[in-house]
Amino acid sequence: xxxxxxxDKAGTGFSIRRETLVKWAPLLVLIVLCAFFAVMEPRFLSTxxxxxxxxxxxxxxxxxxxxxxxxxxxxxxxxxxxxxSVCAVAFAFCFLWLGGTLASWAWLALPFAMLVGxxxxxxxxxxxxKLRIPSFMASLAMGFVGTGLAMVMTGGDRIRIEDALFRSxxxxxxxxxxxxxxxxxxxxxxxxxxxxxxxxxxxxxxxxGGEDLAIASGLNVNRVRVLGFTVAGVFFxxxxxxxxxxxxxxxxxxxxxxxxxxxxxxxxGGTALWGGVGGVWNTLVGVLIVFVxxxxxxxxxxxxxxxxxxxxxxxxxxxxxxxxxxxxxxVK
Amino acid sequence: xxxxxxxxxxxxxxxxxxxxxTSACGLGxxxxxxxxxxxxxRAALTDPTIAWSYRNRTNPYWNEIVSGxxxxxxxxxxxxxxxxxxxNEGSSEKSLADVKAILAKTGGNLALAIDTNDAPNARPVVGxxxxxxxxxxxxxxxxxxxxxxxxxxxxxxxxxxSDEGPAEQTARVLLEAMGGKGGVVHLGGIAxxxxxxxxxxxxxxxxxxxxxxELLAAEPADWDTxxxxxxxxxxxxxxxxxxxxxxxxxxTIAYGVLEALRAEGIEGMPIVSYDGNPQAVQLxxxxxxxxxxxxxxxxxxxxxxxxxxxxxxxxFKPSEEPNEHREFYxxxxxxxxxxxxxxxxxxxxxxxxxxxxxFWGPSNGPIVYK
Numbered sequence: 173x174x175x176x177x178x179x180d181k182a183g184t185g186f187s188i189r190r191e192t193l194v195k196w197a198p199l200l201v202l203i204v205l206c207a208f209f210a211v212m213e214p215r216f217l218s219t220x221x222x223x224x225x226x227x228x229x230x231x232x233x234x235x236x237x238x239x240x241x242x243x244x245x246x247x248x249x250x251x252x253x254x255x256x257s258v259c260a261v262a263f264a265f266c267f268l269w270l271g272g273t274l275a276s277w278a279w280l281a282l283p284f285a286m287l288v289g290x291x292x293x294x295x296x297x298x299x300x301x302k303l304r305i306p307s308f309m310a311s312l313a314m315g316f317v318g319t320g321l322a323m324v325m326t327g328g329d330r331i332r333i334e335d336a337l338f339r340s341x342x343x344x345x346x347x348x349x350x351x352x353x354x355x356x357x358x359x360x361x362x363x364x365x366x367x368x369x370x371x372x373x374x375x376x377x378x379x380x381g382g383e384d385l386a387i388a389s390g391l392n393v394n395r396v397r398v399l400g401f402t403v404a405g406v407f408f409x410x411x412x413x414x415x416x417x418x419x420x421x422x423x424x425x426x427x428x429x430x431x432x433x434x435x436x437x438x439x440x441g442g443t444a445l446w447g448g449v450g451g452v453w454n455t456l457v458g459v460l461i462v463f464v465x466x467x468x469x470x471x472x473x474x475x476x477x478x479x480x481x482x483x484x485x486x487x488x489x490x491x492x493x494x495x496x497x498x499x500x501x502x503v504k
Numbered sequence: 505x506x507x508x509x510x511x512x513x514x515x516x517x518x519x520x521x522x523x524x525x526t527s528a529c530g531l532g533x534x535x536x537x538x539x540x541x542x543x544x545x546r547a548a549l550t551d552p553t554i555a556w557s558y559r560n561r562t563n564p565y566w567n568e569i570v571s572g573x574x575x576x577x578x579x580x581x582x583x584x585x586x587x588x589x590x591x592n593e594g595s596s597e598k599s600l601a602d603v604k605a606i607l608a609k610t611g612g613n614l615a616l617a618i619d620t621n622d623a624p625n626a627r628p629v630v631g632x633x634x635x636x637x638x639x640x641x642x643x644x645x646x647x648x649x650x651x652x653x654x655x656x657x658x659x660x661x662x663x664x665x666s667d668e669g670p671a672e673q674t675a676r677v678l679l680e681a682m683g684g685k686g687g688v689v690h691l692g693g694i695a696x697x698x699x700x701x702x703x704x705x706x707x708x709x710x711x712x713x714x715x716x717x718e719l720l721a722a723e724p725a726d727w728d729t730x731x732x733x734x735x736x737x738x739x740x741x742x743x744x745x746x747x748x749x750x751x752x753x754x755x756t757i758a759y760g761v762l763e764a765l766r767a768e769g770i771e772g773m774p775i776v777s778y779d780g781n782p783q784a785v786q787l788x789x790x791x792x793x794x795x796x797x798x799x800x801x802x803x804x805x806x807x808x809x810x811x812x813x814x815x816x817x818x819x820f821k822p823s824e825e826p827n828e829h830r831e832f833y834x835x836x837x838x839x840x841x842x843x844x845x846x847x848x849x850x851x852x853x854x855x856x857x858x859x860x861x862x863f864w865g866p867s868n869g870p871i872v873y874k
Contacts, residue, residue, distance in 0.1 A: 213742065215741055215744070216741065218741065220741070220768075221741040224737035224738070224740065224767075225737075227737065227767060228733070228734045228737060328564045328567045329564075330759075330783060332783065339766075342763070342767050343766065343767065350767065415730070418733065418763065418767075419730060419759065420763055421729060421759060425728070425729065425756075426730075428728060428730070429728070429730065429731070463734075466734055466738070467734070467737070467738045467741070469738075470723060470734075470735055470738030470739065470742065471738050472742075473721065473742065475723070477695060477724070
């Protein structure tokens with residue numbers, strides 16, 4: 173309300189301020205949250221606790237980055253749970269079959285899992301584009317196919333990955349943070365590179381910002397879409413690898429909860445669901461918000477079921493804050 | 505998923521049909537008459553269809569239950585495809601609709617084992633089965649006022665598990681290992697789930713005898729390894745060294761806890777869990793988990809089908825059995841480090857061949873209502 177009042181008085185000056193606000197609102201929320209939890213429980217601010225938050229957040233960050241690209245295109249990808257499960261299980265089988273330690277040829281299981289993710293994403297994109305099925309439905313269905321496939325592959329069993337070298341993702345620390353956090357950081361930079369320094373990355377924005385314009389400019393939108401889903405699949409696979417690295421188990425349930433987590437994180441981070449706005453840094457902030465809440469709630473001793481409620485409210489707040497709803501002609 | 509499941513059900517139906525054809529050819533008219541003829545108002549059935557109605561097979565627990573049902577069917581000399589699967593996918597409406605459909609199809613010539621998905625759904629299911637003259641045994645869900653003996657012979661039995669006692673036993677193992685002092689945290693199942701509530705109550709009961717142990721916190725971890733991992737990490741931030749023991753509501757939660765501790769380089773923390781999954785039993789043998797409880801879902805699934813079947817063909821008459829043979833608790837076995845390997849060899853590495861006519865031997869006494 174206060175903002176509207178200022179807008180009336182300040183006129184054009186407000187538009188700049190609003191943009192700035194929209195841009196920085198998610199980060200502001202994150203800082204406020206951290207400050208709040210720190211006041212309630214000083215131990216929240218320790219390095220060890222931040223390491224714990226980042227360990228938990230790393231796999232979800234990869235998945236959320238994957239879906240960010242798709243959402244920037246104005247589509248949505250809900251196949252992450254199935255894709256993560258299949259990639260985790262495929263990695264585990266391949267890894268054990270090739271020797272079961274990173275010191276052997278089994279390291280090939282890492283690129284193999286990413287290939288599996290790429291293939292799943294590619295198929296997902298093809299189904300969406302060629303069969304002209306809304307991405308929402310196509311990817312959701314593909315997700316179910318993935319979960320089923322992982323189930324068939326494992327027969328419901330869990331596969332343990334005990335290789336000390338692979339598990340050093342979790343157990344080895346540099347400056348207090350485990351290796352997996354740095355791996356996630358590297359892939360975050362890769363995603364940022366794709367977003368800002370490649371034609372593909374710019375095309376995502378072109379498709380999401382105005383598909384008609386993109387087509388009129390001679391852009392092969394279908395190709396961009398399929399590639400977008402493929403890139404998303406690769407990031408889902410990286411998320412799967414980090415998830416396996418974190419708990420040492422690959423199973424059908426490895427993908428559980430990633431859909432809710434990643435979509436929430438992307439939206440809370442300020443990437444608009446109708447495309448063209450946002451990016452990987454927004455997603456990083458969004459993921460951190462989600463996991464800071466998850467960690468902070470337990471650390472200050474609030475019951476778990478409050479967490480989901482708080483996250484739901486945050487999603488609504490984030491959308492209100494981060495988008496100029498007057499510019500949207502209709503809400504579907 | 506739905507198409508996947510639909511295909512699966514369709515396949516199962518076809519298998520069932522193939523079986524019917526083969527049995528009709530092989531056994532001649534008698535079998536065919538038994539299947540196709542009107543099944544109403546008979547004292548005992550001949551060659552009834554055996555069906556298991558449950559949630560789905562992607563859950564390891566239900567997979568075990570149904571594998572028990574299949575083992576029972578095989579013990580009758582039939583292929584395991586002879587067991588008809590009614591998959592409700594967590595829907596009570598579908599559960600009831602499936603039962604009515606198969607009753608119509610078989611004309612009541614049916615021996616049904618079922619978990620009705622929720623307690624209120626048990627009454628309409630049992631009512632429909634009794635009306636059609638078929639036989640049913642239920643597992644897990646029924647309301648307290650619904651009893652097999654109110655339906656004559658057709659509602660054969662109900663089996664459930666009470667987790668409070670066994671969870672209290674594992675809690676005592678944990679509290680002893682902690683030396684009877686310090687802080688304990690509990691990571692629970694989905695907050696509203698009955699087993700989750702009972703397992704936490706078990707811990708609370710045990711704590712009454714250990715005044716020097718403080719229950720620092722109890723948080724739901726939703727039966728989920730990754731959620732448990734995060735909750736345990738946050739517990740470590742909040743309580744740090746105060747945590748001297750961890751009580752987990754099931755094995756999958758314990759896996760997440762172990763990994764959260766591994767990330768911090770903490771070893772030798774006393775942990776107990778529940779369910780007796782193979783990997784958990786292995787971890788018990790390695791003393792990384794101090795105790796888990798095995799509820800033998802394989803036997804539970806097999807014996808529930810066996811009870812319905814043998815009542816249906818007249819091997820025993822349910823109404824002549826005492827009440828504790830019609831409502832009883834399933835078996836629980838506590839697994840501790842010293843007997844873990846032996847237990848694993850006997851129950852997990854090779855599934856024992858059960859005598860499916862020993863209906864009540866391994867069971868655990870009559871159900872007590874509070």
